[in-house]
Amino acid sequence: MPGRGKHRRPRRNPITRGVVAAGTGGAALTLPLLGATQAGAAAPQSAPAAQSAPQAVQPAxxxxxxxxxxxxxxxxxxxxxxxxxxxxxxxxxxxxxxxxxxxxxxxxxxxxxxAKAAAGKKATPSAATPSAAAKPAGGVTRATPAAATTYADNLDGWIREALDIMAQKGIPGSYDGIYRNIMRESSGNPQAINNWDSNAAKGTPSKGLLQVIDPTFAAYHVSGTPYDPYDPVANITAACNYAADRYGSIDNVNGPY
Structure with missing residues (x-):
């Protein structure tokens, strides 16, 4: 019989589940201890959500x-x-x-x-390729930084491309100044031609978006653009080059020039 005050301490099984308190400042977190038979078990992972298929582009x-x-x-x-x-x-x-x-x-x-009725003809712009605001119609599509800038084949795109070329050549002018004069001169038609004024009577009719006569186009043609007065970008840049020489800028032109 054991002596007074002495008791046998039962042996604890090290594999049984217990708890331990982990100190976190003044609080205690109760963490489960796994038994040896469960130590290698891994929590199941949820399956990734299925991605929706992109909408197909309808043909024109x-x-x-x-x-x-x-x-x-x-x-x-x-x-x-x-x-x-x-x-x-x-x-x-x-x-x-x-x-x-x-x-x-x-x-x-x-x-x-x-493409008027074609569903999904325009892709949603990504964060890396923000769309530029379009003034008259359409929009300018910007390529990724590693690629060259592309422009829409409409009045907005022609003006923006011309402005980029003008900036490289040091020719002044703004979007609003160019747009205002185009709408007065040709209503935005790059094939416009004046066959009835004094220039036409002399055999040099005014042509294109900003109604440039051939001698003026030849004198103020901007290198890097097509040598064609009906080409929208070539017509704009030549006209702005002429206006800068005579009036300081296309922005200062508010009537026939």
């Missing part, structure tokens, strides 16, 4: 358009949001239009690939 729809008086390839392309603009519309109908895209006759049948 084709229609037949009958030309009416006053129509231009530029206007028709803008109306039906033709991918590639008036140049693509002309390319698709060259056999019917002929060699001069500036002249289309009422009653002419044109095949038009319109």
């Amino acid at each position: 729809k084709s229609l037949t358009y009958t030309v009416t008086k006053g129509d231009t390839l530029y206007g028709i392309a803008e109306k039906y949001d033709v991918s590639g603009g008036w140049k693509q519309l002309y390319k698709a109908n060259r056999s019917a239009v002929g060699d001069d895209p500036k002249v289309i006759h009422p009653g002419l049948k044109l095949k038009v690939a319109t």
Whole structure:
């Protein structure tokens, strides 16, 4: 019989589950201790959520358009949001239009690939490629930083591309100044031509977005742009170069120049 005051301490099994208090300042966290039979068990991981498939881009729809008086390839392309603009519309109908895209006759049948009703034709811009605000219509698509800047084939894109070239060449001018003068001179039609004023009577009709005559275009043509007064960017930059030389900037032009 054991002596008084002495008791046997029961042996503890080191594999049994218990708890231990971990000090965290003045608080105590009760943490479970796993037995040896459970020490290697891993908590199951939840399956990753399925990603939704991207929406498919619908192909452009084709229609037949009958030309009416006053129509231009530029206007028709803008109306039906033709991918590639008036140049693509002309390319698709060259056999019917002929060699001069500036002249289309009422009653002419044109095949038009319109994207007006095409679902999901514009991709959502990513964080790395923010969209620029468009003034008249459309928008400017910016490439990733590693790629070159691209511009929309519409009035907004032409003005922005011209402004970038002008900045490189040191030619002054603003978006608003260019846009205001274009709308007065040609209403945004790059194929516009004036066949009735004094310049036309002299054999040098005014041409393009900012109605530049051939001698002025030749004198103020900006290198790096096409040598074509009907080319939108070449026309804008040449006109702005001329306006800068004569008026200080296209922004100072508020009437015929």
